[in-house]
Amino acid sequence: MTSRIEKLCEERSILLTEQRRIVARVLSESSDHPSVKELYSRAAAIDASLSIATVYRTLRLFEEAGILERHAFDGRESRYEEASTDHHDHLIDIDTGVVVEFQNEEIENLQEEIATRLGFELVGHRLELYGRKIK
C-alpha cells in the first residue's frame, strides 16, 4: 500500500519520515481539496503528536517537488490536492464551498494563444469559476 505520493518521493529522493508518510496518506485519501487545518486534524487523528508546523513544512516540500498543488480559492487559506498528470480547473459553489473539477481543452489552447500573442511563454495559469447551484 505504497501511495502514489510515496513513490514520487522516492523518485525524488525525498526522505519519507513517518509524519510525511501520514500527510501523504491523508492527502491521497482525500478527494475534496482540504485546507491545512483540515489536513492537520485528519493527520492528528492518526498520530496525535504530529505538529502543525510539520504539516506546513511537508506540504511546502511536496509542493516544491511538484507532488502537490496549492490553491487559494477566492484569496482564502491554502488548500491542497495531489498533482495529477491530467490537468483540470475548478468551479467553486459559492454557497457551500464544494469544489467541482472540470477540463476544457479549448480554453487551455486559447490561453496558450493569448500568452503567445502578448509575447509571453505560458508557464502556468489559474482558472476558477464561482457559481451557484441551479435547483
Place this chain on the structure above:
Amino acid sequence: MTSRIEKLCEERSILLTEQRRIVARVLSESSDHPSVKELYSRAAAIDASLSIATVYRTLRLFEEAGILERHAFDGRESRYEEASTDHHDHLIDIDTGVVVEFQNEEIENLQEEIATRLGFELVGHRLELYGRKIK
C-alpha cells in the same frame, strides 16, 4: 476634477471624506494593480496622517459598492484596480510581477457553457495566466 470613483460614490450616497477622496484619487491615477501597502504609501505622500486602517476600510467599502476590484494573484496580498465596465483578465510576468490585461470573448463564453453544463449559474470567475517574457 471629480474622478469617476467620486462620481460613483455620490451615486451610491457614500460619504466622501477627505481620506476617501485621497484613496480614490490615488487609485484612479494608478494604472498598475497596486497592493494595499503601495496604495497606502502613495496616499500617505499626500496626507501623512492617513491611517492604514482607513485605507483598508475604504478599499473594502469601495469594493463592496462595486467600485473597485480586488485581486489576489497567486494567493498573495490583495491588489486593487478600478472596476471597469469592460471586463478583462490578467497575465502576470513571473519574473517582474508586471501585470498585462487582456480580453477574450471566446473564453468568457466557454466558461458560461461549462458552468451551465455542470448545473451552476456562473456568478464570477478568475483567470490568471503566468508567463515569462519571450526575448
Place this chain on the structure above:
DNA sequence: CAGTGAATGATAATCATTCGCAAGTAAAAA
C-alpha cells in the same frame, strides 16, 4: 556505536487584515 546533517515539536515571530474604542466630524433634528 559515534558522528553528522536533516527532521521534528513547541513556540515565538511575522505578515496581512480586522477590531475596539475614544475622539472628531458631518448630517439631521429641534
Place this chain on the structure above:
DNA sequence: TTTTTACTTGCGAATGATTATCATTCACTG
C-alpha cells in the same frame, strides 16, 4: 443655531495564516 445622532478616523491591540527559531531527536554512514 444649538442639540442630538450617526458615521469616520487614528491608534493600537487582536486575529489568523504562515514561517522562523532552536533545542531535541532521528536517520544514515562509516
